[in-house]
Amino acid sequence: MKQSAVDAVIRGLKKAGVSIVCYLPDSLFKELYPALDADPDIRTIRVTNEGEGAAICGGVFLSGKRAALVMENSGLRASVEPLARMGLGAGIPVVMLMSYRGELGENNWWAIPHGITMEPILDALRIPYRVVREEDAIEQSIIDAYNWSYNAYYHSAIALGGSVVR
Amino acid sequence: MKRYDCMTRLAARLRDELVILSLGASVDEWYNAAPHMRAASLFQQQLGCVTPQAFGLAAGLPHRRIISLDTDGGMMFNLGILATLGNEQPKNLFTVVWDNECYQSIGGPPTHTAFGRVDIAAIARGAGIDHAYTARTLEEFDAHCAAGLAAEVPYLVVAKVAGTVQPDIRRKHSDGREDKYIFVRHVEATEGIVIMGPSEHN
Numbered sequence: 001m002k003q004s005a006v007d008a009v010i011r012g013l014k015k016a017g018v019s020i021v022c023y024l025p026d027s028l029f030k031e032l033y034p035a036l037d038a039d040p041d042i043r044t045i046r047v048t049n050e051g052e053g054a055a056i057c058g059g060v061f062l063s064g065k066r067a068a069l070v071m072e073n074s075g076l077r078a079s080v081e082p083l084a085r086m087g088l089g090a091g092i093p094v095v096m097l098m099s100y101r102g103e104l105g106e107n108n109w110w111a112i113p114h115g116i117t118m119e120p121i122l123d124a125l126r127i128p129y130r131v132v133r134e135e136d137a138i139e140q141s142i143i144d145a146y147n148w149s150y151n152a153y154y155h156s157a158i159a160l161g162g163s164v165v166r
Numbered sequence: 167m168k169r170y171d172c173m174t175r176l177a178a179r180l181r182d183e184l185v186i187l188s189l190g191a192s193v194d195e196w197y198n199a200a201p202h203m204r205a206a207s208l209f210q211q212q213l214g215c216v217t218p219q220a221f222g223l224a225a226g227l228p229h230r231r232i233i234s235l236d237t238d239g240g241m242m243f244n245l246g247i248l249a250t251l252g253n254e255q256p257k258n259l260f261t262v263v264w265d266n267e268c269y270q271s272i273g274g275p276p277t278h279t280a281f282g283r284v285d286i287a288a289i290a291r292g293a294g295i296d297h298a299y300t301a302r303t304l305e306e307f308d309a310h311c312a313a314g315l316a317a318e319v320p321y322l323v324v325a326k327v328a329g330t331v332q333p334d335i336r337r338k339h340s341d342g343r344e345d346k347y348i349f350v351r352h353v354e355a356t357e358g359i360v361i362m363g364p365s366e367h368n
Contacts, residue, residue, distance in 0.1 A: 020225055028225035045225065045254060047241075048246025051168060057214040059186070059222020061207065062350060064359040067222065085212040086219075 001031045005135050005164050007096065012038060012142030016095075017066045019043060026072035028117040028165040029097035036070070043087030044094035050075030054082045066095075066146065073098040073118040073159060074111075083125060083155055093149040094154070097142065100131060118159065127155045133135030169264050171197035172325050176233075176262070179253060179315055182206075182356065184227070184349075186220040191331040192264055196235065205352040209338060209345045214243030219260055219279035221251060224259040227357065229235035231258050231315060238265040238279045238324075241286055243305045245293075245351055251320045252294020253357035260314035261322040265300075266329045274329055287324045298322040302362040 009032060013021070022045045025033045039043050047053040050071045060067035069079070076098060086092040102115020107117075122129050128148060132141050138160065145156040169192060177200035185207040187196055195239035199261050200207065202299035210216065218360035241248075241263050251259070267280035278284045297319060301307040307325050340348070350361050 001311055006250070011258065021223075045250065048249055049244075050244050052218050052250065054217030055244075055247075056222035056225070058215070058225075059219035060226045061222075062219070062346075062353060062361070063226020064222050064353065064357065064361045065226035067226075081211065082215045082218075085210075090346045091191070092346060104184060123189060153362070 001029060002023065002030070005138060005160075006032050006035045008135055008138040009142065009160075012139040014041060014061065014069055015139065016143050016146035018068050018146075020057075020060050021043065021070055022047050022056050022067060022129060023070040024048075024050050024053060026099055026101075028101060028160075030071065032070065033160070044055055047112055049062070050078040051080075051082045051128050054094050055086070057084045058082070058095045063096070069094055069096045071096070071098050072114065073101050074114045076118055076121055076157075080121060080125065083127075087127075088156045091153040093153050095145050095149050096155065096157040097126040098157060099157050099165050100159040102160050104160075108112070122157060125155070127136040129155055129157035129159060131159045131161050133160075133164055135164055138164065144159060167302060167309065167325065167327050168264065168330065169325070170195050170199055171304055172264075172307050172327060173303060176200075176311050178209060179235070179311055183231040183233055183313075184208075184223060184234045184306050184353065185235060185314070186210065186223065188215055188216045188237045188240045188264070189289070190237065192235065192237065194335055194337055197338045205348050208349040209342070211342055213240050215252075216240050217247045218244065220261070221247065221254070221256060221259055221359070224256045224285055225254075229258065232330040234259065236263050238263060238267060238277045238286060239269050242278055242284075245272065245289060248290045248293035248295060250358060255349040256320050257318045259320050260311075260317065261320070263324045265324050265332060267325050268329045270329055270331065272326070287322065290322045295320050296321050298324075300324045300326060302326045
């Protein structure tokens with residue numbers, strides 16, 4: 001990611017009121033994670049799998065603070081169980097920011113499943129999402145996701161793809 | 167050792183703490199054992215989510231004591247949270263694992279702890295939670311509650327309890343969604359904050 005895209009993500013998170021980020025690092029967001037770690041206004045929590053991160057974000061919601069789950073889109077598959085239980089069972093929302101691995105242009109065979117499964121899984125869970133491929137749209141998209149999730153009390157997702165992450 | 171008896175001992179020590187608890191029969195037991203904590207307890211049906219949610223709550227409210235009432239099945243569903251707690255070292259999180267060595271709510275088939283080899287407290291210590299213990303008597307459990315509620319480091323006690331359920335107790339009628347609203351409104355009132363506020367327009 002370019003530094004300008006990293007900056008746009010962090011601006012969006014801050015404008016949305018996020019103070020805690022749970023993440024499991026990936027390669028497309030490689031530059032984002034240390035920037036989040038270094039930001040004095042954001043507490044980062046490194047997790048062992050994205051499902052654990054989703055549950056921690058749910059707990060943060062209950063505290064009145066705002067959290068984000070940052071991950072590769074493969075982490076969505078690891079998160080389905082807690083997302084279904086928290087979102088559909090209790091109305092506890094998690095806002096996700098994920099890198100779009102496996103979209104057209106992907107040149108790693110192992111990432112193809114991530115692209116094939118991401119949108120059907122989001123649709124199956126009825127999670128609204130926006131794929132953002134223009135740097136100018138990052139900040140407002142993150143703000144929009146929080147506005148929606150804090151009125152729906154349900155999950156939403158932003159997937160960053162295209163030249164934003166490559 | 168009966169889980170319900172442990173719960174009454176723990177409940178007697180609680181005042182303004184917040185509790186996240188696991189699924190199964192322990193829900194109705196806690197509902198009855200700690201009636202003064204009903205609004206302060208999030209009753210959820212989320213295997214593997216309980217201690218992570220409690221940690222998230224603890225991270226968001228660092229001045230407030232948070233209690234996770236997890237289970238052997240729930241903790242083993244997501245052992246990774248123990249490593250996260252080991253690294254993050256929350257100062258305000260007391261975790262209880264009700265270990266009845268079975269999946270009680272579906273009739274009692276054994277969990278991995280039933281065969282004498284798997285030791286959740288030892289796994290927790292190996293993950294960096296230095297204060298992780300196993301209690302086999304009410305007196306031991308009560309002493310760990312006293313220590314865990316005062317600890318400035320993550321504290322975990324595995325309570326080895328019988329696979330029985332307290333008979334003739336009142337069932338909780340609310341579902342997970344209603345429970346969330348009750349809990350959130352309690353947090354809002356006691357913290358003086360807004361979590362679920364009004365829309366822009368009515």
